Amino acid sequence: MRCTDSGFDRIPNGVSRRDFLKVCTASAVYMGLPASFGAKIAEAATTAKKRPPVIWLSGQECTGCTESLLRTSHPTLEHLILDLIALDYSETLNTGAGHQAEEYRAKSIEENKGKFILVCEGSIPVKDGGVYCKIAGRPVLDILKETAPKAAAVIAIGSCATWGGVPSAGPNPTGATAVYKILEGTGIPVINIPGCPPNGYNFLSTVLYYVTFKKLPELDDKLRPKFAYGRLIHENCERRPHFDAGRFAEQFGDEGHRMGYCLYKLGCKGPETFNNCSTLRFNDMGTWPVNTGHPCFGCSEEGVGFTAPLHSPARPLYITPPTQFAPATPEKGKGASAFAAAVAGAAIGAGVVAVGMNLGKKDKEES
């Protein structure tokens, strides 16, 4: 599969074919697909008659997820929203405002019924009829319930949308609820991309996967894409060898902390948090919290982030069984008996030789 040159006519100036293929290949690699799928993704993105429309709804959120997405560089956000998808509505990125924006949203939803992707950022308050978060005078709960059945798929971005996040922390005054719980039983496909904020590439890769293959990526039991949330942070952490060797930072700023030792004792939740921060990292410069010396606080994991105290020790989930430990009951070899057999063999051999020599002597004497 090759991306034909003609496909690039539709791409605005400033993007070389080479750069664009790089973007698509990188996306393929994030999703654990062979790099050759990059060309396929590029073709899907350029030959599609119409870019897939996206409606971006905002509930109780801080816009951190959008901010994180704005900082991606391959592809950059303008690539995403101008070339790959059609971002028809987003409160942060809309050029229009007020009734104009709302009208355009309604128009896009009607035009692209069953085809658009609905992205939800932020949790949805359900208490008191959802009055705690209103957009254009209407509770976001109603907007979501009205819009979701018309969407091809719903992507819940950020911890707030996926399991409640900060707004749902006790005592949860607004009744902040996860998007998938509100849509439970409706049969509308929901993808959760938790994180506070999630890595922009986890979102991009999911969208590109959908654009390319016209289906959702493989999800786990919490509706998270497996390519991003299949492993514990702990498993691929650069400080993991220190954990295995028993070297820990005991306090912030102590010798172990300065030496880059494992942050488990400072409360790192990496051993119970599923995410790909430790491999993908943030901001295109290879940085992430653990790298800067702060323990992971499990922002993307329900029941950990915003729930467990920041510096309380994690309860490690055991995904990797121990291999690097001395066995409790070592297997004993058959060294002694083998040695005894060898000695016996040597003795018999020596005996045979001695007898043979004696016989030879006798023969000589007789002759």
Next chain:
Amino acid sequence: MAINRRDFLKLSAGSGLLLATDVTPSFAASAHLPHDAVGILYDATLCIGCKSCMVNCKKYNSVPGGALYQKDGSIPYEYITPNRIYDSPSDLSSRTLNIIKAYKSGTGENKDTDTNGYSFIKMHCLHCLEPACASVCPVAALHKDPNNGVVSYDAKKCIGCRYCQVACPFGIPKFEWENASPSIVKCQLCHHRYKDGGYSACCEFCPTGASIFGKVVDLREEAKRRLTLTPGSYYDYPLKTVDSAMTMPKKVPPYNDHIYGLEEAGGTQYLLMAGVSFDKLGFNPRVTAKAYPELTWDYIVKIPWLIGALVIAGAASHLATRDKSEK
């Protein structure tokens, strides 16, 4: 009259005078818990195998007074590579007083389960109430403290006979094979740290409360309490010491209904709990509740008589065989 074995042998070595005395010591009398006995409770179900105890054991025993103290103050790593990246002992040795081992069966997926499961186990000296090592030591280099019950070792007295290595049912005393003037090395429960208010480093640096330090009576009580808890309920596990203010709530696992060290080898000051049976964790199933020195006591108790009999027999034979013609 309760008399300990060492004093008893000292006396008996003197002369046949003891023949006249009435020696009826009782072992049951000396098998009690020393006053202020301290120990460790290890709960394998809390252990995450982070080896923090192993690392800090070496570090805090390499100071003056510690069991691993070297004259140059260096930490005796197991594998001395120029960059010393990974210290990974395969068993206890003269450089390793404490080790985390693992049991694994089948797929090894489930923690603290016998089949297709795994479990960690922490091995170091169990500090027996009746230590076999001290019992066999001919020069009293191994010694059980009458107050805190720590079985400690005096390198100045050791003659290197290694009887203690043979006698210990848990394989704890290790010999410095590589040393020109070797001695025995074993865990001494960090007794050099007590005077400054410290306690065993393995407990102080355990992040999950798998190892906790305290008085043996309290540890026994804590261990028995854990066995009465309902699996699945939450319990506030103390961290570092048994009477600690710091606790960590954790779901109670299904325990193997056995506290190792309550009775084994006459009772030990190191108590262990696990989800897996202890013979799978490397403990010899032939170790019974019988105190090891008891096994030889029947013989040792007759030694004074034997010495007396030898003196008489020697004198008699001298008298019988002396050359009378000299006069």
